[in-house]
Amino acid sequence: MVGFPVTARVMCNAAGPTSREVWKTVEAGRSGLALQLSDVTGYVGEFSGVEPLPEAFIARDSRLARILGSAVAQISDPIARACQRWGSSRVGAVLGTTTGILAGLEGESTGQGFDSRHAPQALVELLREMTGLRGPAYALGGGWAAGARAFAAAKRLLDADVVDAVVVGGVDSPSKAVERLFAGRRWLSTERCRPFGARRDGTSLGEGAALILLERQGEATVELLAVAEARPRGGPALEAAVHLTAMRNALQAGAVPPERVGCLHAQACGFARADAVEAQAFQAMFGSRVPLLASAGATGHLLGAAAATGVALAASCLEAGIVPVSVGLDGMRTTPARLEGDFAVVHAWGLDGSAVSIVLGVRDL
Amino acid sequence: MTWSILAASVWTEQGGPPEPELLPPDLRSRVGRLTRLAAHVLGDLEQRSTFDLRRVPLVLGTARGDVASASRCVANAGIETEPFALEQPGLAELPAALDAAGGRDGASLVVSAGGQTVPMALLEAQLQTDAEHPDAVVVFVEDATPSGLLVDAHGALAVALHLRSGRHDHAPEVGRPRWQARPPAPSKLPAALACNPCAPALWLAEVRSAGVLRLDARAIPSAYAWCVTVSGPTGVSFTRGRLRG
Numbered sequence: 001m002v003g004f005p006v007t008a009r010v011m012c013n014a015a016g017p018t019s020r021e022v023w024k025t026v027e028a029g030r031s032g033l034a035l036q037l038s039d040v041t042g043y044v045g046e047f048s049g050v051e052p053l054p055e056a057f058i059a060r061d062s063r064l065a066r067i068l069g070s071a072v073a074q075i076s077d078p079i080a081r082a083c084q085r086w087g088s089s090r091v092g093a094v095l096g097t098t099t100g101i102l103a104g105l106e107g108e109s110t111g112q113g114f115d116s117r118h119a120p121q122a123l124v125e126l127l128r129e130m131t132g133l134r135g136p137a138y139a140l141g142g143g144w145a146a147g148a149r150a151f152a153a154a155k156r157l158l159d160a161d162v163v164d165a166v167v168v169g170g171v172d173s174p175s176k177a178v179e180r181l182f183a184g185r186r187w188l189s190t191e192r193c194r195p196f197g198a199r200r201d202g203t204s205l206g207e208g209a210a211l212i213l214l215e216r217q218g219e220a221t222v223e224l225l226a227v228a229e230a231r232p233r234g235g236p237a238l239e240a241a242v243h244l245t246a247m248r249n250a251l252q253a254g255a256v257p258p259e260r261v262g263c264l265h266a267q268a269c270g271f272a273r274a275d276a277v278e279a280q281a282f283q284a285m286f287g288s289r290v291p292l293l294a295s296a297g298a299t300g301h302l303l304g305a306a307a308a309t310g311v312a313l314a315a316s317c318l319e320a321g322i323v324p325v326s327v328g329l330d331g332m333r334t335t336p337a338r339l340e341g342d343f344a345v346v347h348a349w350g351l352d353g354s355a356v357s358i359v360l361g362v363r364d365l
Numbered sequence: 366m367t368w369s370i371l372a373a374s375v376w377t378e379q380g381g382p383p384e385p386e387l388l389p390p391d392l393r394s395r396v397g398r399l400t401r402l403a404a405h406v407l408g409d410l411e412q413r414s415t416f417d418l419r420r421v422p423l424v425l426g427t428a429r430g431d432v433a434s435a436s437r438c439v440a441n442a443g444i445e446t447e448p449f450a451l452e453q454p455g456l457a458e459l460p461a462a463l464d465a466a467g468g469r470d471g472a473s474l475v476v477s478a479g480g481q482t483v484p485m486a487l488l489e490a491q492l493q494t495d496a497e498h499p500d501a502v503v504v505f506v507e508d509a510t511p512s513g514l515l516v517d518a519h520g521a522l523a524v525a526l527h528l529r530s531g532r533h534d535h536a537p538e539v540g541r542p543r544w545q546a547r548p549p550a551p552s553k554l555p556a557a558l559a560c561n562p563c564a565p566a567l568w569l570a571e572v573r574s575a576g577v578l579r580l581d582a583r584a585i586p587s588a589y590a591w592c593v594t595v596s597g598p599t600g601v602s603f604t605r606g607r608l609r610g
Contacts, residue, residue, distance in 0.1 A: 119429050121479035138485040141430060141475035149474050156492040 003223030003254075003361060004158050004214040007165075008078035010071050011312040013208025013299045017049025018074060022299070022309075023316045027336065029325040031298050033192045033204050040179040042188045045206025045300025047173075053126075060126045062117045063207075064097070068171040071209035072130045078213050079131040079167060086164035086215075092135035093127050093167040094154045096147030098304040102175035123171060135163045144267075145229075145350035146170070148307035151358050152227040154214055165215040169308035173207035193270030193301070194328030195294035196279055203269040206300020210308035222315040225343075225359040226254030232353040238274055243281030243355040247345060250357035254343075261290055262341025263317045265310040267348045269296035270328070278349065291337035293317065297327030307348040311358060314344035318362050368491050371416075372527040373570035374409040376402060377558070378509070378520050387411070399431035403506045406525035410502065414527055421500040422493040423473035426486030427507055428562035430477065482507075483565040490528055499530040505566035517560035524566040 012018065014032030015025035025032055033043040050066045057069065072079075083091050097120060116122055120139035128137055140146045140153060147170030154168035174182075182188045182205065193204035214224055228249035230242045251258055264282060268275040282292060295313055296302075302309050317323050322336040346358040376383060385393055385404035393401070403425060411418050478485040483505060490501040502525060509521040558564045 114432075115429070115479065119479065120477035121428060121482075124478060136485060136488055138476050138478035138481070138489070141477060142473065146474065153474075153489060153492075156489075160492050162488065162492070 003225045005218045005220030006212055006222045006315055007215045007218040007220045008075050008213040009312045009315060010074040011210035011309050012070050013047050013302060014045030014206050015298045026295055026298050026313060027324045029327055031192050031327045033300055040183045043192045043204040045204060047207050057126060057129060059116055060122055064171060064173050065126050067173060067207060067209045068123055068126060071211050072127055075211050076131050079133060082165040082215055083132055088132055088134040090135055090164040091133040092157050092163040093124060093133060093137035094150040095123055095139045096150040096170035096304040097123060097139055097172055098143060098146060099172060099175045099178050102177050143350040143352060144303055145348050145354050145356050147304040148348035148356035152229060155227050167211055167213055169211035170305035171209035172303035172305045174205040179205060189270050192328060193296055195268035195270050195296045195326055196275050197328045197330050200270045200272060200275060203271060203301045206302050208299060208302050208305050210305050210312050212308060212311055220363055222318050222360055223363050225361050226250045227358050228253055229354060229356045237353045238277045239353060240277050240280040242353055243278055244284055246355040246357040247285050250359045254359040256343045256359055258286055260341045261343045261345055262339040263314055263323045263344040264290050264292035265314045265346040266292050266294040267306055268294040269301040291323035293323050294326040310346040314346050314360055318344055368528045368530050370526050371529050372410055372413045374406040374525040375570045376406050376523040397431040399506055399508050402523040403504050406523040407504055410525040410527060418502050421502055424486050424490040424503045425475045426482045426505040426563060428477055428479050428482045480562055482562050494530045501528045505563035507561050507563040519561040520557035522558055522561050522563055522567060524570050526569060
């Protein structure tokens with residue numbers, strides 16, 4: 001099994017404007033969620049560290065672009081080095097996003113520069129322009145799991161030797177329409193969301209971005225080993241068997257025995273049934289042995305950015321040798337667990353019942 | 366490795382309203398027009414093919430997604446006039462609706478890359494095939510320019526292609542998209558579709574159905590472009606590129 005080293009990573013969201021600060025918040029078991037008083041009252045994970053785009057990129061300005069820009073600015077040097085090393089046309093990008101169109105349409109600039117600012121490719125173009133990468137680059141849609149599917153697409157690009165490096169990740173910000181939809185469906189938590197918590201009553205929406213630089217070779221402590229997806233047969237349905245299939249196939253593809261997995265990152269974001277289905281699959285696959293981290297209680301549900309944020313946090317767990325407490329998971333452990341194993345599984349799922357598992361490992365140096 | 370186009374289906378405005386019979390009746394009236402267009406060509410492609418296309422990966426290429434439905438979603442947020450669209454806003458509705466149609470169990474996703482949507486979706490579809498699973502379906506769909514958006518006006522277009530890796534008799538072969546730092550060869554498209562980001566897919570379908578290029582051409586200068594080479598059944602090679610961004 002060929003792994004692709006994670007040579008750089010960045011995340012920014014309500015838990016912090018940099019990877020270091022997000023990790024500090026998550027490690028300490030704190031939450032970045034705050035009460036929002038508006039037409040949709042509830043706890044949200046607003047990324048308060050958003051900076052305006054540099055003047056050169058003002059034509060791409062939007063809330064989503066600013067969030068992405070904040071992330072890109074922190075990883076532009078490693079990307080520039082990758083472009084220099086491999087050639088800019090051998091460095092690609094795949095981004096997952098879900099509600100960009102809606103957020104753009106809600107802005108004061110509806111109709112103004114839609115393609116350059118609000119259409120999905122505007123984000124990819126911004127990434128290209130800020131970094132100079134010139135390889136294949138595209139946005140993936142298709143629901144919350146799009147951010148996780150981006151990792152499968154990135155790995156395919158590397159496996160097929162189309163690129164030598166790829167920036168993969170996600171960026172999202174919930175539009176007002178999505179907030180109202182969630183509120184109308186009673187999907188929003190009345191408190192900070194409690195992934196897997198006994199008193200969970202819905203999710204809290206968040207915004208943020210996470211980007212991972214994968215290279216064919218390079219100095220790194222963590223590598224991406226495998227990605228696998230499973231889908232329910234016969235239409236949308238939440239089934240533990242689908243989660244299990246995705247995890248089993250990913251571990252098999254990465255040649256990783258389940259007993260060597262030391263950390264799980266769950267997408268669980270406070271939904272009563274969906275969290276239970278995900279937990280059921282983890283239990284069947286790993287029993288209660290492997291400590292898990294569900295970060296939505298700290299960041300909010302990051303939609304298309306959730307999987308990449310999970311990958312960045314799981315990489316931090318592998319490096320730090322601990323798995324922090326999950327905010328909202330009351331009644332469980334109250335201190336970080338010691339990581340026992342060289343591998344992590346990042347799990348994601350979509351409303352259509354599809355599930356995606358990403359396997360990371362500590363590199364043999 | 367080469368990829369052959371085994372079947373193609375095209376819908377344009379001249380074909381009348383889309384007939385998304387692939388979608389279950391209860392879903393048909395609730396999804397947006399973009400999904401209906403995609404279902405029309407996908408259903409037509411499945412009828413033309415002897416192969417069970419519901420079991421193969423499906424890649425959907427669209428530059429803007431369903432802007433019209435998304436606009437209604439924004440305007441009607443909280444009002445359940447289009448429950449399906451509200452649950453699956455923006456780019457998410459397409460694969461969810463098509464997966465719900467006819468019990469698809471092949472993986473599906475939406476690729477969006479502006480003027481490079483066609484080569485990127487082709488690339489993604491090609492990368493999802495291997496010797497053991499050589500088939501993929503790619504559906505390109507772009508609605509007419511929504512009113513109020515300040516972009517170049519164009520008509521609607523939907524194209525579905527059945528790709529299979531390897532060489533097959535009498536089938537045009539599609540090379541992997543390549544990136545080049547020089548202008549593409551001049552090309553032409555029907556005027557109404559010239560600015561449609563998915564228009565190059567029409568060219569691929571034409572090659573499949575006619576074996577010859579029947580499109581008119583319009584030169585598009587660009588300092589950076591992609592190209593897809595198609596070897597037609599007559600043995601003639603064509604290269605087609607499109608402006609970036």
